[in-house]
Each structure stands twice: as structure tokens, then as C-alpha cells.
Amino acid sequence: MNKLKKITGKPLFLPIFCMLLVMAVNIVYDVSSGNFAFNFFTISVRNGVLYGRLIDILNRGSEVTILAIGMTLVVSASAGTDISVGSVMSLAASFCCMLLAGYGVSAANDLAVPLIVGVLGAILMGCICGAFNGFLVAYLNVQPMVATLILFSAARAIGLLLCNNLIVYVRNESFQFFGGYLGFLPTPIVIAAVCIAIVGILLKKTALGLYIQSVGINKRASRIAGLNSARIIFLCYLVCGLAAGIAGLVASSRISSADSNNIGLNYELDAILAVALGGNSLGGGKFNLAGSIIGAYTIQAISITLYALGVSTEQAPVYKAIIVILIVTIQAPPFKAWIKRMNAKRALEKGGAAA
Amino acid sequence: MKSKIASILICAAMVAAMVAGCGSKEEPAAAPTEQGTEADAPAETPEADAPEEAAPAGDGELVTIGFAQVGHESDWRTASTKSCQDVFSEANGYDLQFVDCDNDSAEQLNAVRTFIEQDVDYIIIDPIVATGWDTVLSECESAGIPVIIIDRTIDDSDKYVSWVGSNFKTEGLAAGEWLKAYTEAKNISEVNVLVIEGSTGASATIGRTEGFKEIADREGWTILDSQSGDFTQEGGQKVMESYCKSYEGKFNVVVCQNDNEAFGAMDAMKAASVSYGVNGDVILISFDACTAGLQFVMSGDINADFECNPLAAPFVEDVIKTLQSGGTPDKEVYMVEHWYVNEDILSSIEVNGESQELTVVTQDIIDAQY
Structure with missing residues (x-):
């Protein structure tokens, strides 16, 4: 009983519980449709690479996960969200493909510049956008939503200009690597894992995480205590932009083209949702990176589950909304308090009966 | 202070990039129109008539x-x-x-x-x-x-005044009729279809779905599933990825409602080691027939591609000329479209009771396509 309490008391218990709950739906579905019960969870090796729905979740969820890392830091430090990440993804992808294919070229089989230039270009473009957002928020004190709204609407359009209003195809195997496979693992999974590891180690081994939380809780007090609050906020937005650049690179490599209208469309909302599903407060301050990451994969698990259940694409958003409402409710403090009260009551009744 | 200067510089760079972006847009926007007319005039005689008229x-x-x-x-x-x-x-x-x-x-x-x-x-x-x-x-x-x-x-x-466009239902019907003739010619008795639809509610989606379904119902084919891929490559890839798992070994026809979805579907099938195309287990049908799509038809990755002619402008110009001269144009103007295939085993199909030609894709056709 005590052990159970210890587990349920952990901050990550509820996010993980919710994710497992979503996946459990598939067991019910598989059993009821007469399939093998763990059909959804089966991972096999095909063509020398891992294959299965779980791999799909990890693979397809990579972009949102990478975005969620940056978003968590931004939310924590500035108590606001960066709504430009989806558009920045698209801009980074467009810039990368423009570099690789050459300006005005709509389809290229050979790279115009070395691959590394395109990759660094995408990442640099992400960083520039992040720095722009960060400058507005940290040094000009513009509200985060307003500051990032600029690039939310402009970045996609700049991407279109860079691509001369075309979908730029880069049909080159070396470019397809980032959305393809590294050994037996899909590369996006590896990229996401590396991003998580780097940020995780940075937060754990340095005081950065503590600084970010402290700035998020009270910016002025942190400054008085000797922290350069503005610089920390700036840094968070920079990281968020960087994450968007990496995500954009992965997304465009997947389809080996820069489809500026559709890359990263609505991803900013998924990233914010991931932060919230991970049990983080959007009001800033304390944060839990692992929670956000679990949140991101939960969102992907929902999408893949809906595909697996054969829910028609038109109705899918409704089910997604219902699941999100449930998850958010389960994690809401009043609901938790209510559960606690019910438990206490039951314990009391039990105690009463025993006596 | 240092970081302040740095961030100001970055902002300046950002603005410069935007300005540069705007500037570069104007140049090519002006350029193609000039080039376009130059290229059109000597090269293509039918197009060359247009400016004079x-x-x-x-x-x-x-x-x-x-x-x-x-x-x-x-x-x-x-x-x-x-x-x-x-x-x-x-x-x-x-x-x-x-x-x-x-x-x-x-x-x-x-x-x-x-x-x-x-x-x-x-x-x-x-x-x-x-x-x-x-x-x-x-x-x-x-x-x-x-x-x-x-x-x-x-x-x-x-x-x-007038609507100029493709008859999407006819495209769907043509796809169905071709599949019927093709499966008969290849002695395929059981047809299990997976459809990747276009954007929900778009008339191309509705027409193509309706047309194809009409033939599927008539012929008693099973449509296993039909989901939207939003006319994008990523959408097609995602939906196909899931189809490959849900209907493993149960399907032998995939219908993508545009070429971009077909590209995505091909990637997904490749990853799931499902063979498709002319020598594969799965018959792949696509719509639109853009240049890249036709290249895949020629290479045998796509079995058949049903054109949706994008070059509406000459037809629109006719309508405008009719209006200029005080006439009344037709309410509905249908454009001429082609059905492209890889194999030369069928010469024509019967759509809506009239015989329509099938075109085998060659390099010349690809070069002439938009």
C-alpha cells in the first residue's frame, strides 16, 4: 500500500499513466476484433529496420518532442508560450531545401551545396528566429504571445519567398537520412533522443534548470539575487528556436521536400499541449522536462491509436479532444483533491467498520 | 551588454533577411512573365496565337x-x-x-x-x-x-458566369473502369482497395471518391478503408504507414487521390516492404498526373495516373473573350484530360458509355507535361 502510494505520488505518475491508458485502448480493440491482444505493441524487424506501431509513435512523435523541449523552457522562464515554432519549422525547412537545391529550383536530385551547409542553415535559421523572439520578450518586454505572433504569421511567408512559392524537392539519399534510418532505428528517434539527452544533462549538471525556474517564479527577485533574468529568458527562446530548426529539418527530410504551407502546421499547439499534458503549469516556474516529453509522445499515441482504430480523419479531432479533456481533468488539482477526499472517506469508513 | 549588442545585431540580420526576401520575390515575379511570353511565342504555335488575339x-x-x-x-x-x-x-x-x-x-x-x-x-x-x-x-x-x-x-x-474545370467524378469513374479492365486482363479476381482521400470536403475528393465507389460497388470490390491524407506527401505517408499495419497482406490496390499522396504512400510501402507498381503485389493508382507523377508511371511505380488538367487559363481566356464580345459563355466548361498508364495492354476504356483512350507514358509526354 505504501509502495503504491509512493509510486502514485511521483510527479510523473499521472502523465505516464495517461499514456499507458491511451495505449491500453488498443489492447481492448485488438481483443474485440479477434486479433492478437498485443498487436499494437508488437515490434518486429523488417528490411533490417524496426517496424511496428510503437516505433511509429516514437518516430512520428519526434518533431513534437523536440519542440516540446524548447517549449518547456520557454513556458517555465517567461510564463508564456512560443506560438511561432510551427512556422519557424517551416522556414528552417524552406531555407535548408533552398540552400540544397539552389534558389528557384523546384526539384533537385543533386545537392547544390554540401549537405552540412543545408543542415547548419536550417539550424541557424531556427536560432535566428529564436533569438528574434527572445530579444523581443527578454529585452523589450513584449508579451510572449504577441512577440511570437510576428514570426507565427511571417515565418511561413518568408519561407515561401525563399522557395520562390514552390514546393522544393531535394530527392537526394543523403538528405533523406534525417527522416530515414540510422542503422535499424529511424533517425528522427535518434535525433530526439540526442536532443533530450543534451538538454537533460545540461539541466541536471548545471544550475541552469534552477535559474530558469527561479526566473519563471519571480523575475525581479531573481535579478536582485544576482541572476541575469533577461539573458536567461533570451537563452530559453534561443533554445526553442533551435529546437524548431531541428524539427523542421527532420520534417522536411521525411518528405524530401520543403512544403512550406504544410510543414509544422499546428505543431505549436501540439507542443504547448505536450507541455500541459506533462503536468506542467503554463503559468511558468517549476517544470518537468520528462513530463513534457511524455506528453508529446502521448499526443502521438492518440493519433496513431485513432489511425489504428480506423476512426475517419474527419472525426478524429473530436476523439482527440475528448481524450485530452480526460487527461487534463485527471491531472487537475481539484480532481486530485477530490480523489484524496474520497480515499480518506473510504479509509475512515473502513476504520469505523473495523472498530 | 555584450549579449544586448549581439541580439540587436541578430535582429538587424533578421530584418535584413526579410528585406532581402521581399526584394528577391519581386525579381522572379517579373522575370517569368517576360520569359514566359518569349518562350511561348516561338516554341508553341497554338499558344503563340493567344497574344495576337x-x-x-x-x-x-x-x-x-x-x-x-x-x-x-x-x-x-x-x-x-x-x-x-x-x-x-x-x-x-x-x-x-x-x-x-x-x-x-x-x-x-x-x-x-x-x-x-x-x-x-x-x-x-x-x-x-x-x-x-x-x-x-x-x-x-x-x-x-x-x-x-x-x-x-x-x-x-x-x-x-462560368465554371472551368475538370469533371472529378469522371476521373474517379475512369480510374474504376481502368482497374476493372486491368484486373480482368491480369486475371485478378479479388480486389481489396485502400483509398487515401484528399482534403475533406474538397470537390476533387468528393468527385473522385464518388466516381470510384460507383464502379467498386458495381463490381463488388471491397473498399477496406478510406482516410484523408490532405493532398500532401506527409499525409499520404502517415495514412499508408498505418494502413500497412492494419491491413497487412489484405490489400492489393491503393488509390491515392493526388500524386503527392502517392509519393508518400510509396515511401511508406517501401518501409513496410510491400511491393507496388507494375511488377509488385499492389496496384497503385493516382490522380493529377503532374510531371513527377508521370515519371513514376514511366518507371512503373505507379500503375495508372488520371490527369486533372491544371492549365485552365486558356479556357478562361476563351470565356473572357466571349464576354468581351458580348456573348454568353457556357455555364460549365470541361477541360480535356488524359489517362496515363505504364503498360500497353489496354488501349481504351469505356467511361460513361463512351470509349476513352489510354496513353502510355513516354519521355516525350513527360517533357511536354506541366
Whole structure:
């Protein structure tokens, strides 16, 4: 009983519980449709690479996960969200493909510049956008939503200009690597894992995480205590932009083209949702990176589950909304308090009966 | 302080990049129109006639045309845009106001209202959605501006002069009839189809689904599943990835409602080691027949591709000329379309009771395609 309490008391218990709950739906579905019960969870090796729905979740969820890392830091430090990440993804992808294919070229089989230039270009473009957002928020004190709204609407359009209003195809195997496979693992999974590891180690081994939380809780007090609050906020937005650049690179490599209208469309909302599903407060301050990451994969698990259940694409958003409402409710403090009260009551009744 | 300077520099760089971006847009925008007319005149005789005919229509003054385009979500759309920009060029006696609405229907309504304010002579709309048009079309009517609809359709209003486009249902029917003839020729008795639809509610999606389903019902084929891939490569890839797992070994036909979805589906099937195309287990059917699509038809990755002709502008120009000379154009103008296949085993199919030719893709056809 005590052990159970210890587990349920952990901050990550509820996010993980919710994710497992979503996946459990598939067991019910598989059993009821007469399939093998763990059909959804089966991972096999095909063509020398891992294959299965779980791999799909990890693979397809990579972009949102990478975005969620940056978003968590931004939310924590500035108590606001960066709504430009989806558009920045698209801009980074467009810039990368423009570099690789050459300006005005709509389809290229050979790279115009070395691959590394395109990759660094995408990442640099992400960083520039992040720095722009960060400058507005940290040094000009513009509200985060307003500051990032600029690039939310402009970045996609700049991407279109860079691509001369075309979908730029880069049909080159070396470019397809980032959305393809590294050994037996899909590369996006590896990229996401590396991003998580780097940020995780940075937060754990340095005081950065503590600084970010402290700035998020009270910016002025942190400054008085000797922290350069503005610089920390700036840094968070920079990281968020960087994450968007990496995500954009992965997304465009997947389809080996820069489809500026559709890359990263609505991803900013998924990233914010991931932060919230991970049990983080959007009001800033304390944060839990692992929670956000679990949140991101939960969102992907929902999408893949809906595909697996054969829910028609038109109705899918409704089910997604219902699941999100449930998850958010389960994690809401009043609901938790209510559960606690019910438990206490039951314990009391039990105690009463025993006596 | 240092970081402040750095961030100011970065901001400056950002602004510079934006300005540079804006500048570079204007150059190519002007360039293709010139190049286009230059290239058209000597190369293609039918196109070359157009400017000579159009010149007197302008009476020395340019005919202003507002064009509210859907966006540029696919190669098809780009070809459609380019067709309009080439035909309605200044050299041909037109002043084209082009608005890319980025798939945002509110933006498109705005664009049309702006055209009314600018008092253009004609408005061309490629409607993003089929409904909600009556008010704005009434405004056009009271402003006395004729509206020509291209490509997609409008369901809730008839206050336009003419509609120029493809018969999507015929495309769907043709795909069905071809599949029937093909499976008969190849002795395939059981047909289990997976459909990757286009954007929900788009008339191309509705027409192609309807047409194909009609044949599928008649022939007793099983449509295992039908989900939307939003006409994008990523969408097609995602849906196919899931199909490969849900219906492993149960399907032998995949119908993608545009080429981009087919590219995505091919990637997904490759990853799941499902063989497709002419020598594969799965028959892959696509629509649109853009250049890249036809290349895959020639290489045998796509079995058949049903064209949706994007070059509406010459047909629209005919409508405008009819209006200029005081005539009444047809309410519905259907464009000529081709059905492309890889194998030369069938020469024609019967669609709606009339025999239609099948074209085997060669390099010449690819080069001539948009």
C-alpha cells in the first residue's frame, strides 16, 4: 500500500499513466476484433529496420518532442508560450531545401551545396528566429504571445519567398537520412533522443534548470539575487528556436521536400499541449522536462491509436479532444483533491467498520 | 551588454533577411512573365496565337483580372498558377492581380472583396471551400464584375458566369473502369482497395471518391478503408504507414487521390516492404498526373495516373473573350484530360458509355507535361 502510494505520488505518475491508458485502448480493440491482444505493441524487424506501431509513435512523435523541449523552457522562464515554432519549422525547412537545391529550383536530385551547409542553415535559421523572439520578450518586454505572433504569421511567408512559392524537392539519399534510418532505428528517434539527452544533462549538471525556474517564479527577485533574468529568458527562446530548426529539418527530410504551407502546421499547439499534458503549469516556474516529453509522445499515441482504430480523419479531432479533456481533468488539482477526499472517506469508513 | 549588442545585431540580420526576401520575390515575379511570353511565342504555335488575339481585346488598355488562388500546396497548383500568369500577362493585354490565399478561406473572401474595391474587370476564383459564397458573389454581381470559377466548385450559389474545370467524378469513374479492365486482363479476381482521400470536403475528393465507389460497388470490390491524407506527401505517408499495419497482406490496390499522396504512400510501402507498381503485389493508382507523377508511371511505380488538367487559363481566356464580345459563355466548361498508364495492354476504356483512350507514358509526354 505504501509502495503504491509512493509510486502514485511521483510527479510523473499521472502523465505516464495517461499514456499507458491511451495505449491500453488498443489492447481492448485488438481483443474485440479477434486479433492478437498485443498487436499494437508488437515490434518486429523488417528490411533490417524496426517496424511496428510503437516505433511509429516514437518516430512520428519526434518533431513534437523536440519542440516540446524548447517549449518547456520557454513556458517555465517567461510564463508564456512560443506560438511561432510551427512556422519557424517551416522556414528552417524552406531555407535548408533552398540552400540544397539552389534558389528557384523546384526539384533537385543533386545537392547544390554540401549537405552540412543545408543542415547548419536550417539550424541557424531556427536560432535566428529564436533569438528574434527572445530579444523581443527578454529585452523589450513584449508579451510572449504577441512577440511570437510576428514570426507565427511571417515565418511561413518568408519561407515561401525563399522557395520562390514552390514546393522544393531535394530527392537526394543523403538528405533523406534525417527522416530515414540510422542503422535499424529511424533517425528522427535518434535525433530526439540526442536532443533530450543534451538538454537533460545540461539541466541536471548545471544550475541552469534552477535559474530558469527561479526566473519563471519571480523575475525581479531573481535579478536582485544576482541572476541575469533577461539573458536567461533570451537563452530559453534561443533554445526553442533551435529546437524548431531541428524539427523542421527532420520534417522536411521525411518528405524530401520543403512544403512550406504544410510543414509544422499546428505543431505549436501540439507542443504547448505536450507541455500541459506533462503536468506542467503554463503559468511558468517549476517544470518537468520528462513530463513534457511524455506528453508529446502521448499526443502521438492518440493519433496513431485513432489511425489504428480506423476512426475517419474527419472525426478524429473530436476523439482527440475528448481524450485530452480526460487527461487534463485527471491531472487537475481539484480532481486530485477530490480523489484524496474520497480515499480518506473510504479509509475512515473502513476504520469505523473495523472498530 | 555584450549579449544586448549581439541580439540587436541578430535582429538587424533578421530584418535584413526579410528585406532581402521581399526584394528577391519581386525579381522572379517579373522575370517569368517576360520569359514566359518569349518562350511561348516561338516554341508553341497554338499558344503563340493567344497574344495576337488577346491584344485587340484590351483596346489599348489592359484588362484587369483578379485571381484568388487556393495556395500552392502541390505541383499541380503551381502549374495552375503559372498557367494563369503566362496567359494573363501584360504582353497579352492583361493586368493580373494574383493572390495566394494559402488554403485559408477567410483570406480568400478578403481577396475577392479587395478585387471588388479595386474594381477589376474580371474575377477568377478557385474556391477553397464549396460553400459560403453567396454573399460575396452577390457583392460581385452588384458591382457588375463577372466571376469565373475554376477547378473546384461552388455549391451554394450560381452567381458566376462560368465554371472551368475538370469533371472529378469522371476521373474517379475512369480510374474504376481502368482497374476493372486491368484486373480482368491480369486475371485478378479479388480486389481489396485502400483509398487515401484528399482534403475533406474538397470537390476533387468528393468527385473522385464518388466516381470510384460507383464502379467498386458495381463490381463488388471491397473498399477496406478510406482516410484523408490532405493532398500532401506527409499525409499520404502517415495514412499508408498505418494502413500497412492494419491491413497487412489484405490489400492489393491503393488509390491515392493526388500524386503527392502517392509519393508518400510509396515511401511508406517501401518501409513496410510491400511491393507496388507494375511488377509488385499492389496496384497503385493516382490522380493529377503532374510531371513527377508521370515519371513514376514511366518507371512503373505507379500503375495508372488520371490527369486533372491544371492549365485552365486558356479556357478562361476563351470565356473572357466571349464576354468581351458580348456573348454568353457556357455555364460549365470541361477541360480535356488524359489517362496515363505504364503498360500497353489496354488501349481504351469505356467511361460513361463512351470509349476513352489510354496513353502510355513516354519521355516525350513527360517533357511536354506541366
